[in-house]
Amino acid sequence: MHTFKLTKKERLSSTKMIGKLFEHGTSLYSFPLKVVYLQTSLHSPCPAEVSFSVSKRNFKLAVTRNLLKRRMREAYRLNKPAFYASIPEGRQLAVMFIYTCKEKKDYQSIEKGMQKALKKLVELID
Numbered sequence: 619m620h621t622f623k624l625t626k627k628e629r630l631s632s633t634k635m636i637g638k639l640f641e642h643g644t645s646l647y648s649f650p651l652k653v654v655y656l657q658t659s660l661h662s663p664c665p666a667e668v669s670f671s672v673s674k675r676n677f678k679l680a681v682t683r684n685l686l687k688r689r690m691r692e693a694y695r696l697n698k699p700a701f702y703a704s705i706p707e708g709r710q711l712a713v714m715f716i717y718t719c720k721e722k723k724d725y726q727s728i729e730k731g732m733q734k735a736l737k738k739l740v741e742l743i744d
Contacts, residue, residue: 624695627662630669630712635660639712646742648735650719650728651690655739656712665702666711668694676720686717689725693732704740711743 630636635658643656660667670690672683694715705711715735717728 622695622699624668624691624698628664628667628698630667630714635667635712636669636714639714643712643714644742646735646738647718648731648738650717650723651731651735652716652718653735653739654714654716655743657709657743658712660710660712665705665709666713668713668715670694670715670717672717677722682722686722686728689728690715690717690732693725693729694736696729697733697736701736701740706744709743711739713739 630639638658639654639656643654645652645654647653670687672686674683677683677686715732
């Protein structure tokens with residue numbers, strides 16, 4: 619059983635893996651998020667390691683970037699148990715969520731985009 623926590627082991631922090639993700643990964647789009655993912659073997663026991671990004675070009679203030687990343691993390695954290703349950707046994711993913719909208723969206727629209735993105739991601743890895 620998976621909890622609603624987002625632990626350090628579930629976060630994608632390896633620069634080598636992030637480079638490999640952008641070099642060999644596949645992307646999909648679910649407004650306001652772009653998702654880059656790669657099926658790979660990870661060093662952690664988790665089915666997925668995730669990372670979140672907001673462009674400095676679109677949002678100059680760090681306060682705004684951090685707010686949007688917090689909203690994305692919260693939307694992922696609450697939808698994570700259903701996502702983990704639908705990943706086939708033995709598969710591991712490296713995933714990067716990138717906020718692409720040029721204006722600040724509220725939490726509900728980010729969560730709706732996250733749910734659609736996770737659903738599309740599960741369909742593509744099956």
